[in-house]
Amino acid sequence: MQIDWNSLRFSYTETDYIVRASYHGHRLADGTLEGTWSEPVATRNKILPMHVCATSLQYGQEAFEGLKVFRGIDNKIRVFRWQANAHRMQQSAIGLYMAPVPTELFGKAVELAVRKNKRFIPPYETGATLYLRPLLIGTTPKLGVGPGWDFEFIIIPSPVGPYYKTEGDAIPCQTFIVNRHVDRAAAFGTGRYKVGGNYAASFRGTETAHQQGYDCLFLDSRQHKYIDECSAANFIGIRYGEQTQYITPRSSAILPSITNDSLMTLAKEQGLKVVRRHIRLEEISQMDEAAACGTACVISPIDKVIDPDKNQTYTLPQAPGKVLMGLRKALQDIQYGRAEDKHHWCNIIQ
């Protein structure tokens, strides 16, 4: 099959192989898991036979990840910060009483997924990438409510198109609408884990926003006062000043974005003051730039935030703004091998 790289969107395109590893174990009297992981294997079979009572199907015992593989300007293959995704998936696994995938196994599986699907890594000029979707699911058949002890770890690769078809000044902006009637995650719930349940819970908010032509801004679920997340991305606000500030929410309910973490490092290097704190919704009126950030879009500028309950619209003066667009470029330069990778974020696969 010949892929038309330029027509790729952020959607699934099947590749030759997925990678799988299985965990079989049991629970000790105190609830801890004991068991072993198999070695990862590549398989062409994308169908997973599973018991209808599997804990992932019955109780949502599942977690996933998302990371990208880039074909650089030098034609080298770069995997971006897979160790950070391995760590975050381990946190999700612990949070949902699953067996964490050891970092070494995660790394081997990533490498195997890339090597077996090299022909699906898009050429540099296209701006497209190979997205990897690691997935961890509970497979123990159980009817009584409780965590299982058998798990399947899978890496699903898919080439995906660039988030924007155009670069530079033509980058489109997103408008967000606040929804105080749907919460994505509870204050001390699973919001900080990348688990399917959070996304299913957010659909009522995100789909309602899409029907109105917007994306959904989630506030903290306890008071609906502070900014939590932009649909499935972190929020960043920029305030110009003697020392420009990069402000991003501190919250127990948001996903620790690896893109945001990388951008914070770059922002500090560029002399910005990085501040993580609660951000009241009204503070958007004091910001010069704002954006959503994540693996899929890197940085997506925000032009407006609509608060229908208060009949208020916040308009960002700079959209897209020079500070966030500069950071976006700095990160992409590292990912595509155009700038020195000082932080050793990219793993090169020969």
Ligand SMILES: Cc1ncc(COP(=O)(O)O)c(C=O)c1O
């Ligand atoms: C809810 C949510 N927040 C934030 C992010 C951004 O995280 P990352 O930068 O690691 O992709 C994602 C995407 O993975 C997400 O699903």
